[in-house]
Amino acid sequence: MHDHQWKDLISYQCAYASGIEPVNVLSALHERITQRADDPTWISLFPLDDILAMLAVAAQRKQQGETLPLYGIPFGVKDNIDVAGLPTTAGCPEFAYMPQQHAVVVQKLIAAGAIPIGKTNLDQFATGLNGTRTPYGIPRCAFDDRYISGGSSSGSAISVASNTVPFALGTDTAGSGRVPAALNNLVGLKPTKGLLSTTGLVPAVRSQDCITVFAHSVDDALTVSRIAAGFDSSDIYSRQAPPHSLAECVWPTHFNFGIPDKKQLQFFGDTEAEALFEAAIQRLERLGGNAVTFDYTPFQQAAKLLYAGPWVAERLAALHTFATHNADALNPVVRDIILSAEGISAVDTFNGFYQLAHHIRTAERTWSNIDIMVLPTAPTTYTVEQMLANPVQLNSNLGVYTNFVNLMDLSAIAVPAGFRTNGLPFGITMIGQAFQDGTIASLGKAFMKEELTTACHHVCAAESERVEVAVVGAHLSGQPLNAQLTERKAILKETAHTASGYALYALSDMMPEKPGLIRDPNAAGHIEVEVWTLPLTKFGSFITDITAPLGIGTITLDDGRQVKGFLCEPHAVTGAVDITHYGGWRAYCADRH
Known part of the structure; x- marks a missing residue:
């Protein structure tokens, strides 16, 4: 069995339709993962017998007439999301516990016939955007192992980019469902806060956390998200979403998309990333888009609040007892970030709330002029060696276009947008207002199709x-x-x-x-x-x-x-x-x- 045959949902479904047995597919997949014992993508894996037992239950339900849209489809789960039968570590062995039930989103996917294979690596306690802050080995870029994978959902992204599983669950507080997608040529769908339940998720910043989906296509990301979504009364931040939230739409012949003023764009010397972003703008214009420049300042100021403002105290709130009694168990960079919150007062917190509300109000002028916002997902990328040498500043650079999105209650989808000459991928993010998830995904899908057609035309000319x-x-x-x-x-x-x-x-x-x-x-x-x-x-x-x-x-x-x-x-x-x-x-x- 070759990896490229099993890249997306369709390839699995059609393989099963052609008579290939799911038992054989999942057995071969399990063997392939276990043979790569030194692969840091996975923290834990279900034994094959457990995987086949889950498949047998799904097969019995299917035989009884149930419709299982994800029957026999394997997937990975970031190891801060509970899967019963496997420990939840959040990237910290001393923190590990054995959950008694699946996270709500995992249960929904299993109910649809999908099979969780194992738990994937992450930046410890989902704190980071680079993928190096883990004691379980450093997942590396699928296109060049000298480079970072992006984080904190590093293992989930690599499990999909390596064609091991067709989709995986990640999380996103500051950009963790988007940056790894960009660095590994994937789609990363970050839903509106509250659209997917966070029951069974180890909190990072509880009021801002989202569970996300990595996939190769917009169609797959939407399919999985629709199955996983739904109001959960046990999650205090779950929301009753409008019925159209994940519905696709046909974009108008003419639309306005916002991009920051050129003076406000940062690529940290990555001229190829800058050129690829300009090419992405031109593709959107060919689709009927009109580029409207806007003042990025309120979004940039909101972004700074996530780590330089009181919301870092939420990271400490989630782990206060553990962090204060087990400081040596934490990654040094993660420890410094979390424990820095000890000096934040209630007055600081309320002032932070007021600052954010001001930035959101100021940003309303931008949204009145545009249908969608388009940004580079990450301004550049770094080698693992560079990241380890300067972990705080370079990680901060990766989040300049991502950190504000959840704070300002926006929806986002990261899509591939070409390659640098050294073979490393680049991506853009389409950002909409709350519950516009399907709307922005539709444009992302059209963008990817236009890019494919353009690439084909170039080849055909030659x-x-x-x-x-x-x-x-x-x-x-x-x-x-x-x-x-x-x-x-x-x-x-x-x-x-x-x-x-x-x-x-x-x-x-x-x-x-x-x-x-x-x-x-x-x-x-x-x-x-x-x-x-x-x-x-x-x-x-x-x-x-x-x-x-x-x-x-x-x-x-x-x-x-x-x-x-x-x-x-x-x-x-x-x-x-x-x-x-x-x-x-x-x-x-x-x-x-």
Whole structure:
């Protein structure tokens, strides 16, 4: 089993739909993790027998007719979130305890059929943005192990970036669900405070903490968040969210996105990050956006309050007894931050509240002029060696665009935005007001699609002799025959839909399972396809691998374009199941499993 086959939810769901047994997948996954015994990504792992027992329970429920949208999907959990059966350490062995029940969000995911594999590493007590403040070994960037992974949700990010699990839970108080996403080319969805329950979470700054989701795509992050979300009366900070909070939307042809005045942008000498942010602005403009500069001062001043203001006392409140009696057990940097709160008075706290309220009121002028705010997720990155040599200042640099978001009650999603020439990823964050989670995620999704299309156009310009091929079933990403494309250097250009007048059938007696697309003037059409570009020199050999009743014809897409693509001989659908109403093979596979 190769890691790239199991990158996202769809690849797991389609693999299971094609007959691959979840038992075998999870067993192989467990073996792969245990073979890397020195991997600091994981603090603890369930024994394989426990994993398979959880899977057996899910399988029984499924057989009894329950709908389990995440059936058999493995995931990681940051080790400040409770998972019954594994100790919660918060990155501190002396603090560890054995929870008697799952955190609410973990329980919701298990109820949907997902399988927690183990607990992931973190900056101790979720204090840090860099990933080095842990006694369990330092997780490193998935693209270059000389560099930091980002924190505090370091292990969760690396578990996804390494394609070990398709999603993982992190937390975010100052940016911990966003910075590791940017440094490892991931999506990091930081929901509005109170949208996901924090019952079963070791508090960092309890009034500001959020449980977050790391994934490879916006779709996956939204899917997991929708399942995990919901009001929890046992969580005093849980909120009754509007029903549209995680719903996607179609962005208008013209919209305003806010960016700080250039004089207020900081990249700490990282000129490539600066250029990539400028390129991201240009991509948003191609999507119809109008860049509106705003005064970043109130947001910057609010950000400083999280560590230089009274909210650091909340970190001490969460750990007061432990920290005062076990100071030697704390990471020295974490200890200095937490114990610095001993000098904060009640008067300081109220003055901090007043300052924050002033900054929020001042920021209202900005929000009246923009639909969304767009910032670099992190201004730069650092090597592990650099971070260890200057842990406070460099960590502070990483949070210049993140620390204010929870204090000001905003929603945010971090998305990939290209690579530096040394191969290190860069990311941007889209920030909206409270409960605009689905709205900003929709723009993040459009941004990622535009970036992919632009990259494909650049490649195609260099290799002009290419042909577009639309695939609809077993050749889709993550499907069993996708390798017939990738081994011929095919490039995924876009996900699209057919015009009306096409029907899709689940063909019988096909191994692996395949659908058949036929022309039918009475059918609804609008079937999901992937359009790949294939070198013309490889097109002939690709066709020879196609077996009856499938063949290559010309397909009309819903925007009027015509491309080569898979069509089925009409006789083969006699007696086959019409699955047109699912809108595509992936949706059909997901519903079956």
